Amino acid sequence: MNLLVLNLLLALAWMGFNADFSLGGFAAGFVLGHGVLWLGRPLYPNQRYFRLLWGSLGYFLWLLKEIVLSSLKVTASVLGFGAKVQPAVIAIPLDARTDLEITLLACSITLTPGTLTLDVSPDRKHLYIHAMFGGDAAALCAETKDSMERRILEVLR
Amino acid sequence: MLDQIAQAIVGILAVAGSFFCLVAALGVVRLPDALTRMHASSKAGTLGCGLVLLAVALFFPGLDVVARVVAAILFLLLTTPVAAHMIGRAAYASGESPAAGTVRDDLAKGPDNPRRRLLEKAGRR
Amino acid sequence: MSPAITPFLSWCLTIAMVLLFAAFALTIVRVLRGPTTADRIIAIDLFGVLAVAFIALYTLYVQQVVFLDAAIALALVAFFGTVAYARFLERRVVDRPEEREAAQKEKEEPHA
Numbered sequence: 001m002n003l004l005v006l007n008l009l010l011a012l013a014w015m016g017f018n019a020d021f022s023l024g025g026f027a028a029g030f031v032l033g034h035g036v037l038w039l040g041r042p043l044y045p046n047q048r049y050f051r052l053l054w055g056s057l058g059y060f061l062w063l064l065k066e067i068v069l070s071s072l073k074v075t076a077s078v079l080g081f082g083a084k085v086q087p088a089v090i091a092i093p094l095d096a097r098t099d100l101e102i103t104l105l106a107c108s109i110t111l112t113p114g115t116l117t118l119d120v121s122p123d124r125k126h127l128y129i130h131a132m133f134g135g136d137a138a139a140l141c142a143e144t145k146d147s148m149e150r151r152i153l154e155v156l157r
Numbered sequence: 158m159l160d161q162i163a164q165a166i167v168g169i170l171a172v173a174g175s176f177f178c179l180v181a182a183l184g185v186v187r188l189p190d191a192l193t194r195m196h197a198s199s200k201a202g203t204l205g206c207g208l209v210l211l212a213v214a215l216f217f218p219g220l221d222v223v224a225r226v227v228a229a230i231l232f233l234l235l236t237t238p239v240a241a242h243m244i245g246r247a248a249y250a251s252g253e254s255p256a257a258g259t260v261r262d263d264l265a266k267g268p269d270n271p272r273r274r275l276l277e278k279a280g281r282r
Numbered sequence: 283m284s285p286a287i288t289p290f291l292s293w294c295l296t297i298a299m300v301l302l303f304a305a306f307a308l309t310i311v312r313v314l315r316g317p318t319t320a321d322r323i324i325a326i327d328l329f330g331v332l333a334v335a336f337i338a339l340y341t342l343y344v345q346q347v348v349f350l351d352a353a354i355a356l357a358l359v360a361f362f363g364t365v366a367y368a369r370f371l372e373r374r375v376v377d378r379p380e381e382r383e384a385a386q387k388e389k390e391e392p393h394a
Contacts, residue, residue: 023223068204074196075201089249110237171298182312183308185308191320206331209339213342225350232357236358243365246368247369
């Protein structure tokens, strides 16, 4: 995470040199500083900064796409011409272990329409979700684990 | 000309956002039980609100507005899941949901049932 | 501050206002009809989100950016309110289980 501080300092320096303390100046400085640090990658062995930053950006974009797509699905079903509503409470076994991973997964599940995190079991082995289209529980469980949890773990580990 | 195109996009975004807000309200009225209603309210509502905020960011020139809108949208995305999780667990624990028509309930019999855990913690029964 | 708005945009804003007011009305219907406390909490939570959207729309309507800050503040307060309501609902289960049990039974078996 030291690289993040370095990147912010570079952005600050850029703002200072240009006497431009605005959001645009900060963004330009941050991007430029990021480019400089990226060129100097061999200097920092074992760093996770770049993968973390780019990974979280990619994950965020993927999540936005997912939110819009499945919102349309719920909309269709509310208006009466979509899939039939079959509510179900499903237990999903967790691979995520740390607080951050579980929280992120739970929030992502809630944000994508059609699924909603209800509870985490006390031993942290399972996540209980409420699904709006829970006709095929096994498929839903596999899909959540496969797309969402895999992506989160890829970024964070 | 460019202004007109930008304003057309703003208008379309505003109408789309309000439409999703309406769908959220419609879902809260039409869907069968509390937990399914929450699906409509928390997600379609957030998407609608986000779209309207995006329209505001596009309409006003200047980065300060954009920064405020981005902050507002991020804030919505952070708080909605937490609120939904709290209501969901409370609704389940209060024993009012899920309603008839639920095809499967992994929480009902297991030891993790939030209602049972709450009652055990309180030392009743 | 900003360019004069085109007729198309002003039409769009009017339509959006009408849609939002319809949404407000539907939400109030759910708050009044219940039937359970959880339903009412959900409706009130949605009401808060709708209010944020309304203020954002109003910002466009009167072309005053200042109102945007009100929207951000409202989003914060509505969130805390919802969390408090949810805590209240969970606490009530612990405090008065017998009463909830009775209400549940009555709902399942209406008076014979």
